[in-house]
Amino acid sequence: MKKENFLWNSIKTGMLGGSIALFICLIGMTEVFSKRDVIEKVITLGQFVLLATSVMTGLIASRQTSQLVGENRSLHRLTAGLVAGLMTGVVLALFVLAGDKVNIRAVFLNATPGLYNILTFEKGVSGVWVLPVISAVSGLIGAAFLLLPQAAQKPLTQATLFLFFMALFSGLFRVVLINQGTNWEKIAKYLYGQTGVTSEGALIFFFAVVIISVLWSWRGQSVKTSVAHLPKGGKLTLRLLAFAAIGYVALGLPQVSGPFIAQVIVTVALFILMGLGLNITLGFAGLLDLGFVAFYAIGAYTVGLLTSYGPFGLQHISFWAAVPIAVLVAMAAGFVLGLPVLGVRGDYLAIATLGFGEIVRLLAGSDFLAKYFGGPQGVIGIQKPCLGVLEPFVKIDVPRVCNGIELGKPQDIYYVAVAAALLIAFVAWRLRESRLGRAWMAIREDEDVAEALGVNLIQTKLLAYMLGAAMAGLGGAIFATLIGSIFASSMQLIVSINVVSLIIVGGMGSIPGVIVGAIALIGLPELLREVSEFRYLLYGMTLIIMMLSKPEGLWPSQAAKRELHHVEASTEAEL
């Protein structure tokens, strides 16, 4: 590569980075994110995103020059980063100058004076030069990062990501720490400010991770081998300890996190339930169902109608008695939907089920059936579960008195949801390892061959539908009692799409994958209220990146893993 060539390349890369930064500004992200700090009084989330763009641009520009040779190689690479970062800043600066002269708000709603203020660091047009300078420095940092040895790159990346993560979810961690008692409260206030980490906290987090990372790369391998050489009992103890720790956090979290976060975790648990259900139809049997929310709705409405004190309540039976009925009704709905559409394959099946989901939502919310389902007003006054001795069998009077423990708060329902999720995960796991599970996977792989081997397609597919539907129905039932009222408008197509996405992100057919996917796609965005406006943008980006870089999912199913171990073991044996 010639020298002038590489400069021109860096300029192009920088302009590309600038365009991305401009896009982030114009969709309003910068302004919204500026209300959040990453490090208090040092850098806001909005600035962080822009600077991260500059750093990445510098890094990419520098990487493009990697085939340059000669004495000045390092210098060239640094220059490339600097130029690229500078160009990113220049694009934004030009935008500010243009915006100052011409009003472009008619087209770009987010091109506000507020945004210009942020981009010029509150200095007005006269301060327009600040951004290119900072951006150029960021580009230089990105390029310099590449010149560091590998051993240094890893801890720095990990520390930066960890710091970002701690800052992003500062709300969660802060509340949890404060609820631990006064001593912890002091620590919390030392580490966390109102909306981000403090400067001291940032340094502590950053260097803690750097030290741990360095120590791990130094001693980690020997720890790993000593764990691998533990006797069987020792390994089991370690595993049990890990499970106990996860269980302690999972069960204790809603108690210390306050109602808002508890509600988020319950939502995650409900999506796990739905995910496990769809994982049977989609992950195991390969039947793409885009109307899965229908079964959720059917479960919710069944519990609603059977237990509500409101005008549409039919029975006033207890929640515990209504749940099995809801599951059976959802299962029956799975059968009814299954019969006509199972002859349909692949893409066509997706469209047919999409229709089913919409029909259920529209019928439940329609005026035509309003006298049964409440139409747009929905079903209200749904009972909370009550833990009492004879509770499941009692037909409850109005007004109802709970003689045991009323599970009224989201934190309480959370335990119901976790119990249900554990039960369903167990069922799904057993099914997967059974004759039926293998038949499902065979259908997913090649349904003609499966049929030629004696698998009854109709029966097997119907079972996949019915069992998946039953699990979604259970989720819906818990949802109904959690919210206390249900509306057809909450049963949108987007719920079905969320469930499909979380399965894909987690790893098709993988049970732990469903849990990881639900936390990543449902839990994290709920916790980041600032992000909510851009939720679907980030959502789409996540899906695209996942499909490109890790199509098997965050936690792939056992078969793929077993396979990897086998290959590793055999290559080790060969060595």
Added chain:
Amino acid sequence: MAPILTAKKVTKRFGGLVAVNTVDFEIPDKSIVSIIGPNGAGKTTFFNCITGFGKADEGEIAFEGMPIQRLRPDQISRLGISRTYQNIRLFAEMTALENILVGQHIFLNSSWLSAVLGTPRVRKEEKMALDEAQRLLDFVGLKGQGDLLARNLPYGAQRRLEIARALATKPKLLLLDEPSAGMNPRESEDLTAFIRRLRDEIGITILLIEHHMRVVMGISEQITVLDYGEKIAEGTPKEIQSNPRVIEAYLGRGAATEGMATAHERHSKKAG
């Protein structure tokens, strides 16, 4: 010997094309029978008619005296007909062992509820199925490769796994669609011996579609020749080799018998 499979006047059309045209066909019990013919002669289509993949438009197919042309593939499989595929069709994302276990599907009776509850009966059944799958894996020479994903097996192993999966259904009649495709002479020799073992040791009747003339002539007790969907000849390997209509179909008029095998191989190479 009584025929295990009888086909009478079987016809299959795709639109205007008659892929199989009024073919009469019989397979004697415990025999090894081959169907040969140039590419596009309707051999695989005929296989599909037997296994229920594509229903015959006319005619009658009876297995052990029972008409099967209206049955679904899974029902036909339960009667004791199993097959392999010209282009290997394994369950790619499942392990070798799981592939064979799917083949045992029809012999396992546990309901989904008992599987969830993990009743002793289910566990016993699963254990037996797993042992049987291991035995089949050993039988086809894939010992110790049960945990590999089917798609990661080498080509020859995939072919053998497909046969093991077909054997798991305990077939009385096994249909092999070009089992020696892509094999070198040594491998096809092993295959020939293996097929013979299936018949001699387990007593499975074999119906074979094959392009390698060496395999066909060496192993078959009866050969049926299809051309443009019609049966043009039937007989022992010797009879077929000297049948003028067969030579004409393969080589064109006036060609010599000796050149048949080599010329045929050239022909199939050109086409595929």
